[in-house]
Every structure is written in structure tokens, then in C-alpha cells.
Amino acid sequence: MRYLFEEYAFDTDRRELYRGAGVVSIAPQVFDLLEYLIRNRERVVSKDDLINAVWKGRIVSDAALTTRLNAVRAAIGDTGEDQRLIKTLPRKGFRFVGPVQELQVPPGEAAADELVEPSQFPPVLPDKPSIAVLPFVNLSSDPEQDYFADGVVEDITMALSRFPWLFVIARNSSFTYKSRAVDVKQIGRELGVRYVLEGSVRKAGNRIRLAGQLIDAETGTHLWAERFEGPIEDMFDLQDDVTSGVVGAIAPKLQHEEIKRARRKPTESLDAYDYYLRGLAKARWSKNANSEALQLFYKAIDLDPHLACAYGMAAWCYTRRKALGWMNNQARESAESIRLARIAVHLGADDPIALCMGGYALAFVAHEFDDAAAFMDRALVVNPNLARAWMLSGWLRVWRGEPDRALEHCARAMRLSPLDPSMYYTTHGAMAYAHFLASRYDIASSCAETAMRDNPTFLLSICISAASNALAGRFEQAQKTVLRALECNPDLHASNLRDLAPFRRAEDFAIFAKALRDAGLPD
Structure with a gap:
């Protein structure tokens, strides 16, 4: 069996780990540990599970296990701080969380030096919503509009990249499709993305018109479409307006689509981010829905203690409870709101949701207005296209x-x-x-x-x-x-x-x- 993830190929028959076409040096026990984590990636494995599988039940110190896990992470470019591929769940165990593609290796396959590079296989979808912004088509005969359209696409790509929950394909990769007639589903497979944004630009008299549409690359379904128009002399202002309009419209739409996906998943296969998305869907104005959302955010935190946005949203739930008179024990619940908010802004230095939600809770509940303003301003620097951060900042200024x-x-x-x-x-x-x-x-x-x-x-x-x-x-x-x-x-x-x-x-x-x-x- 060969497992493909990111730029790695993990061949259990050859007992080799490849990065691209090169072999990564890996000790036998480290290989066994990685194989067990990948094979059991649908669940959290305990320390005892690992010891029984890799060390056959022999007594192993925590330090030895930690050393081997660090070696596994180092071999696949992960760290204990990032935990991009292997998550440590305190008091529970470990889980391989990276997207994996399984490939059956036929008997008598070519030698390792003739191994097909992982890049020749379609990329696996990331574990978060993914999008490619394709070059906009110039429908007018004026080549100047080509530069304008390219500038719009580059700005939209950069603006979307500021959402930490979103995986955005780099401009250079997206622009390989310029002037090519390619099916959106094929683009989704080749780039490993779930959504594609495409559009066009047309000059009509002294006006420019841009049209954009968001498409689900798996199904070909159109999720959103809009037109933007303005005088040609305001070309650069229009470019800014288009960028703001597209990002403001499609970021919530993408999150809404991901929430629907999380709702369809069976409970036993949910990860921390799925629980977070389900919490967002419940975080409404009713008391019962607020309580359900709070429990879902706590579940996300339990599965991933580093998920800053979940702390921020949990703090927000308590903020709403205080504002609407729903608290049963105001002193205790206010203290919990402040605790969650402080963790959110500490962990989420580059997460605008954690910063704005945690910051607002510190203002509303703790009356720490200056600190709250600093965190809110940081959120707006990290992502100036996040409408919710601007809205909450408006309340904070009030x-x-x-x-x-x-x-x-x-x-x-x-x-x-x-x-x-x-x-x-x-x-x-x-x-x-x-x-x-x-x-x-x-x-x-x-x-x-x-x-x-x-x-x-x-x-x-x-x-x-x-x-x-x-x-x-x-x-x-x-x-x-x-x-x-x-x-x-x-x-x-x-x-x-x-x-x-x-x-x-x-x-x-x-x-x-x-x-x-x-x-x-x-x-």
C-alpha cells in the first residue's frame, strides 16, 4: 500500500518514505509508528495503543515515546508546535489529521528510482475549504483590460488568503489556466480545490463591467454570481470595489457551504473544525441554540486545544448570554467568558475571528476597552475584508x-x-x-x-x-x-x-x- 499526503509518498511494502522523488531516511520504529498513525487516522489512538502496536507491549517511558513521535514529525516536515499532520490531544492520545490518498501498488512494480512522483497524482483536498481564483477572461478587444482583470484576480486572491480557515491556491498556479478552455471539475481535480471562482471583464463605451461566479468544482453547481460596473476613469477604484464585493460575498458563502458539509458528516467522523462549523450554525439568538453552540465549541476545543477561533466563539456565546440575561451564575460565567477570550487572543495572534470575538468579549464582559481595541485593530490588520470584525469594532467604538x-x-x-x-x-x-x-x-x-x-x-x-x-x-x-x-x-x-x-x-x-x-x- 502507498499513502500519499502533501508532497510525501509512504510505501508500506518497500518500507520507504519519499518526498518527491527522494527517499527520506527513517528509523524502523519511527516508520512503524507513522504507519500505525496513518492506518488508524480515522480515530484518536492512545499511548497504550502505540506501545502495543510498535513495541509489542514492552514497557516504554513517556520520554522514549515522545522522542519517537518527534522523529516522525521531523520526517514529514511537521512539528509539535504546528501539529499540521499529527495532533496531540491531551489526556487522549494522538491522531494523524492530514488528508491522505491511498494507492494500491501492483505486484512487481518498478524499482524505487522509477517511482512515480506524488505530484503526478491528483492532490488530495485539504481539510478545510479550498478555492482557486482563475484568471478573468477579457471579453473586450482592449488589451489594457487584460491587465486590469489580472490585477483584480491578484487582489481577490490575496484578500481571500487572509482568512485562516480557507486554503487558497497561489496566483502562479491559477494563472497556468489563462487562455485555456478547461472544465471546472478538471481544474478542481488538478489543483485539489473544492471551489473555483471565475469571471470576465468587458469594456462597453466608457464603462467597465466585471462578472464573477463561484462554482463547486466537485458538482459544477453555481453557488454565487454577481456583476460589478463603473466608469473607466475610476478603473482602480472599481478594482478595489470589486475585490471587496467579491470577498465580502463569497467568504460567508464558502463558510455556509462548509457548515452544510459538516452537518452531513456522521458524528463519529467529526474532527475539531467540523464541531467548530456546527457550532457556527447553532450560534444564533435563541437561548437553546446558544447553549448548543457553546457545547460544540467546547467539543472542538477538547479535540484541538490550539483552535483559537473556537475559544473566541465560545467567549462570544457567553457574551450573548450576559447581554440577553441568560446567565444562570453571572460571576462564574463571566469569569469563564474572560478566560476563554484571553486564550483566544493569546493563541490567535493571526486569527481575526479569535481576535475580534475574544477582544469584544473582553470589552463587553471585562470592560477592558483599551486591550479590546488593540486586539480588534490587530484583527482588521490581519484581515481587512472580515465584515464581522468591522461590525464588532463599530460596537466597541460605541x-x-x-x-x-x-x-x-x-x-x-x-x-x-x-x-x-x-x-x-x-x-x-x-x-x-x-x-x-x-x-x-x-x-x-x-x-x-x-x-x-x-x-x-x-x-x-x-x-x-x-x-x-x-x-x-x-x-x-x-x-x-x-x-x-x-x-x-x-x-x-x-x-x-x-x-x-x-x-x-x-x-x-x-x-x-x-x-x-x-x-x-x-x-
């Missing part, structure tokens, strides 16, 4: 008392994700608070109404609507809205209002609380 910056960040979130319903109402809620801080109560009320129309139970929007109407002199409307808030959370009082709205500046909170008291919120 709590910090920075209305102009909050509106700026909300506008960026809306531009990146204009069709996401949850993004729409949460961002309009943050805009309502920003206008409230700037004493624009009519505009604040209008933004709040928009948010409430899309989610009638969004408590933050309900409260800012009541407060804005009260300060605008519309007391009857304000009183009706406060009653609506109390229907959503009967335990809401002026005395615990800071749990919902943690304004940093005392004067901001005082104005907000007084307006709600005037509208009928009980002390």
Missing part, C-alpha cells in the same frame, strides 16, 4: 464613546456584507447608538427601527429606540418600546442596565439610563 469612528466601521461592515441579514440589523443597531451619542436622536431612532424590523427581539436596538424617542420628546412611542423590551427580558432594570450597555464614559451611560427611566424602565 462603548468607548467614539461615535464617528463607530459609524465609519459600521459603513465598512455594510459595504463588505450588504446581504447578510444578521449583519444588517446588528450594524444598524450599532449605528443607532453612534447617532445617539452624537445627539442625533431622530436618526438614531430611524436606525433602531430598521434593526428592529429585521430582528424584533434584538434588545439593544429596542432600548436605543426607546431612549432616542424619549430624548426626541416622543414619550408615548418610547413607553411602548420599553414595554416591548420588558417582554423580551422581564428582568431588565435600570440597576442592571450596564450588563446590556457597558458604556465606558459615565456621562454616556447616565444619559442613556435616564432616557429609559423617563420612558418607564423600572429601577
Whole structure:
């Protein structure tokens, strides 16, 4: 049997490990250990399993086992820190997690020096969503548009590469298909990707039109399509708009498709990232769904203690529990939220989800506003195309008392994700608070109404609507809205209002609380 993974071929009949066409030197016990891990890659193997299989039950120290595992990792270009191929699961065991392709070797196959290189076999799909951005076709006779289209593709490729959960084929590989008529399914097989983005550019008069479409390379199904158009004199601004629009649309679409895949998997074959994806699907606004999501994120953490985004999302679940009055033990659950958030930002220095979710939890629960802003800013540097990070940053600027910056960040979130319903109402809620801080109560009320129309139970929007109407002199409307808030959370009082709205500046909170008291919120 020959196992292919990354650039390696592991031949159990010849008892040889190849990297490309070259043989990797590997000790017999190290070979046996790697073979056992690969053969049993569908499950976690314990220390005792390894000792029984490789050492035939002889007494082996933990240090000896660790030394052999380190040798296995070194042979296949992995490390105990990266754990890209072999994961250590504390108190449970070990698992080979790299994608593997099995190849039956016919009897009497050619000698090792004539071995077919792994690169001649189709690459195995990565263990995360994968995409290739193909060169856009120039449909006009103007060769200048060729350069423009290439620039758009390069920008989109780089922007998508900033999502750590996404595997993006490098531009140089994608551009080998330029001017070639190749079936998308064939491209998916040759590049080892699940999704392909293709498009075209056309000049019509003094305007440029770009069209893009996202395709599932396994089935040929079209998942998304959009057109972008602008005047030719604004070519470079249009290029930026196209990049933002495409990335803002397809990144959530890809994640949605991966969540559907994770849901279809049998429970016994789920790994940490599958549990994380299932948690994302459950992380909604209902109390029960929030609790289910939290348990799924904990399961992901249990399987992979280094999965920073799972810590961030678990902290986010506790943040929602506090905001909506769902906590059973506020002191204990708040402390757990802070613990998870700090691990998220520590492990996820280059993970924008871990940074923005962990950072927001530190602001909302721990009131560590300056640290939260630093983590949020880092998330936006790592991935300036992540709409959720801009939205949460808008809320953070609200709590910090920075209305102009909050509106700026909300506008960026809306531009990146204009069709996401949850993004729409949460961002309009943050805009309502920003206008409230700037004493624009009519505009604040209008933004709040928009948010409430899309989610009638969004408590933050309900409260800012009541407060804005009260300060605008519309007391009857304000009183009706406060009653609506109390229907959503009967335990809401002026005395615990800071749990919902943690304004940093005392004067901001005082104005907000007084307006709600005037509208009928009980002390």
C-alpha cells in the first residue's frame, strides 16, 4: 500500500518514505509508528495503543515515546508546535489529521528510482475549504483590460488568503489556466480545490463591467454570481470595489457551504473544525441554540486545544448570554467568558475571528476597552475584508464613546456584507447608538427601527429606540418600546442596565439610563 499526503509518498511494502522523488531516511520504529498513525487516522489512538502496536507491549517511558513521535514529525516536515499532520490531544492520545490518498501498488512494480512522483497524482483536498481564483477572461478587444482583470484576480486572491480557515491556491498556479478552455471539475481535480471562482471583464463605451461566479468544482453547481460596473476613469477604484464585493460575498458563502458539509458528516467522523462549523450554525439568538453552540465549541476545543477561533466563539456565546440575561451564575460565567477570550487572543495572534470575538468579549464582559481595541485593530490588520470584525469594532467604538469612528466601521461592515441579514440589523443597531451619542436622536431612532424590523427581539436596538424617542420628546412611542423590551427580558432594570450597555464614559451611560427611566424602565 502507498499513502500519499502533501508532497510525501509512504510505501508500506518497500518500507520507504519519499518526498518527491527522494527517499527520506527513517528509523524502523519511527516508520512503524507513522504507519500505525496513518492506518488508524480515522480515530484518536492512545499511548497504550502505540506501545502495543510498535513495541509489542514492552514497557516504554513517556520520554522514549515522545522522542519517537518527534522523529516522525521531523520526517514529514511537521512539528509539535504546528501539529499540521499529527495532533496531540491531551489526556487522549494522538491522531494523524492530514488528508491522505491511498494507492494500491501492483505486484512487481518498478524499482524505487522509477517511482512515480506524488505530484503526478491528483492532490488530495485539504481539510478545510479550498478555492482557486482563475484568471478573468477579457471579453473586450482592449488589451489594457487584460491587465486590469489580472490585477483584480491578484487582489481577490490575496484578500481571500487572509482568512485562516480557507486554503487558497497561489496566483502562479491559477494563472497556468489563462487562455485555456478547461472544465471546472478538471481544474478542481488538478489543483485539489473544492471551489473555483471565475469571471470576465468587458469594456462597453466608457464603462467597465466585471462578472464573477463561484462554482463547486466537485458538482459544477453555481453557488454565487454577481456583476460589478463603473466608469473607466475610476478603473482602480472599481478594482478595489470589486475585490471587496467579491470577498465580502463569497467568504460567508464558502463558510455556509462548509457548515452544510459538516452537518452531513456522521458524528463519529467529526474532527475539531467540523464541531467548530456546527457550532457556527447553532450560534444564533435563541437561548437553546446558544447553549448548543457553546457545547460544540467546547467539543472542538477538547479535540484541538490550539483552535483559537473556537475559544473566541465560545467567549462570544457567553457574551450573548450576559447581554440577553441568560446567565444562570453571572460571576462564574463571566469569569469563564474572560478566560476563554484571553486564550483566544493569546493563541490567535493571526486569527481575526479569535481576535475580534475574544477582544469584544473582553470589552463587553471585562470592560477592558483599551486591550479590546488593540486586539480588534490587530484583527482588521490581519484581515481587512472580515465584515464581522468591522461590525464588532463599530460596537466597541460605541462603548468607548467614539461615535464617528463607530459609524465609519459600521459603513465598512455594510459595504463588505450588504446581504447578510444578521449583519444588517446588528450594524444598524450599532449605528443607532453612534447617532445617539452624537445627539442625533431622530436618526438614531430611524436606525433602531430598521434593526428592529429585521430582528424584533434584538434588545439593544429596542432600548436605543426607546431612549432616542424619549430624548426626541416622543414619550408615548418610547413607553411602548420599553414595554416591548420588558417582554423580551422581564428582568431588565435600570440597576442592571450596564450588563446590556457597558458604556465606558459615565456621562454616556447616565444619559442613556435616564432616557429609559423617563420612558418607564423600572429601577
